[in-house]
Structure formats: structure tokens, C-alpha cells
Amino acid sequence: MAHDHHQHDAGHRHGHDHDHSDLDWAEVAPLLEAQAELYAPLYRRAMDWLARDVPEPGLVVDVGSGPGVVSGLFAEAFPGARVVAVDGSGPLLERARDRAARLGVADRVGTLAGDLPGVLAELDYPADLMWASQSLHHLGDQRAALAALAGHLAPGGTLAVLEGGLPARFLPRDLGIGRPGLQARMHAVEEDSFAEMRASLPGSVAETEDWPAMLTAAGLKHTGTRSFLLDLPAPVSDEARAYVTTTLSRLRDRIGDGLDAVDRATLDRLLDPGDEAGVHRRQDVFVLVAHTVYTAVRPA
Structure with missing residues (x-):
């Protein structure tokens, strides 16, 4: 299974830096926003x-929302819904609120700060649609986390x-x-880094990453799997070039020691x-x- 590890997500931790303990989220936030905005066409698809299965949700919960780019897209996609952005970072949620105000949807986008999944107990009512984008793999026991998320779905509600x-x-x-195949070798080092990150999480449980089986074990009915492509061919926009440059720079800092001298050069x-x-x-x-x-649905 491949992981896109350069994100916090987020849009959504779309740019997952794995050592969150020493991150200055206020400093990282512009990068997370820029990346999520670049990925917006993928999220919209x-x-x-x-929307084919959940055409008119009353409550959409964005689990691990980061600075709220995707939360704003949900408010746009489902104009009748209330959206709650949930994240452990106060500075990121502040940006989510500012973004909602700029988009004119502050009356429909709320925020909830706290550690996942426990903070979801503070939701006013169950979710019709819950979105967890690259946030679950930062929790030690992913199976238990899925069960917790499922418990906050309304009957017939969907977890994505x-x-x-x-x-x-x-x-x-x-x-x-240099040598051909640089990115393939970088991805291999990233996979090792990801495995180390997972093993170091509190309460880490090794898990076969069969998400449909895990969703079923959480008491949900798996309803679909689909992959979405972001294809920005050369020559790229200035925004895409800046994203590539920043991503490679952060990777150099994070996994450079795992590359040989030729690849580092x-x-x-x-x-x-x-x-x-x-x-x-x-x-x-x-x-x-x-x-x-x-996607999976909580039985009615």
C-alpha cells in the first residue's frame, strides 16, 4: 500500500509530517493550505x-481537518449541510474559521478542537457523512479508531x-x-519512515491495511472503493511548482539521511x-x- 506522506492532510493532513510533537502548526499552515488548494479538483471529484449515496447530509464532519480547505469544499458541495472541522491544532482551526468567513459560509462551518477520536463525543448530534482523510494512520489503533468514528454516525450515515x-x-x-529512479528510491525510504512512525505511536497495533475489512469489523457495511487522480502535466503552474519544491525540500530534511550520497547530491x-x-x-x-x-454505511 502506498502512502502519500508529505502532507498533514491537510487539506487534511495532506502533507503529513510524522513527528507532530515539535511542529509549529501556525508556521506549517500556509503549506498545508497551498497543497490542499492544489488538490481541490481531486477532492471535488x-x-x-x-453525493450519489449521500445527496443531502445534514451534518458533515471533517475528521483531521487541518486548516479547513476541504471543510470549505464540503460546505460548497453540500449547501444544505452543517460542516464541523475537527482537529487537534488550535492554530489550524483558527485558519479554518477564517477561511469559512472568507467563503461566506461561517454560519454553516463550525470547529471542534481536541484529540481524536475522543473529541468526537462533543458533537451535538451524529454525522450523516464523516470524512477522514489521511488522519487515521496517525492513531495507534486504527481498528479501534474506526469503531469510535462509526459510533458517531447517524443510522444510515456514511464514513469515507x-x-x-x-x-x-x-x-x-x-x-x-544522478542515477535514474530517484523518486522510486525516495518512496522506498518514505515507506520505512512511515513504518517507524506507525510503530512509535502510543498504543500502536500492527494492522493489515485492508480498509474494507477494517470498516466491516467496525460494524459498518462497506459500500464502495474508488481512486481519484490529480494529473497536472508539465509545464506546471507556479503554484504547483512551489508545491513540488517545498515538498522535496521537506523530504530532504526528513529522509535525506536515508539516501545514499549520490541521491542526496x-x-x-x-x-x-x-x-x-x-x-x-x-x-x-x-x-x-x-x-x-x-466508504461504509452504519446500518439503519
């Missing part, structure tokens, strides 16, 4: 798909879990510098604004990623 898919690709296999050239072969200048940079969404 996922919401169109969800975005996990896995295919990791983001930005670069050709052969860059013309290649990555350093890619991040050098003055290098013609770097991502700031080269014209073959692209963004290609697939995210998978699993």
Missing part, C-alpha cells in the same frame, strides 16, 4: 462521488476514509543528472534555485497522484 492510493510523482524517471541540485537542472527551472516537472477513498 470525490465529493461528487459521495481516504488512505493509500499511489504516491505523488513529480519528476521523470531519468532526470539527466542529486536532490540538492534539484533544490538549488540557481541550477538549470533544478525544479525551480526545469520544464518537465509535473504532479501525478492517486488517492483512494473507502
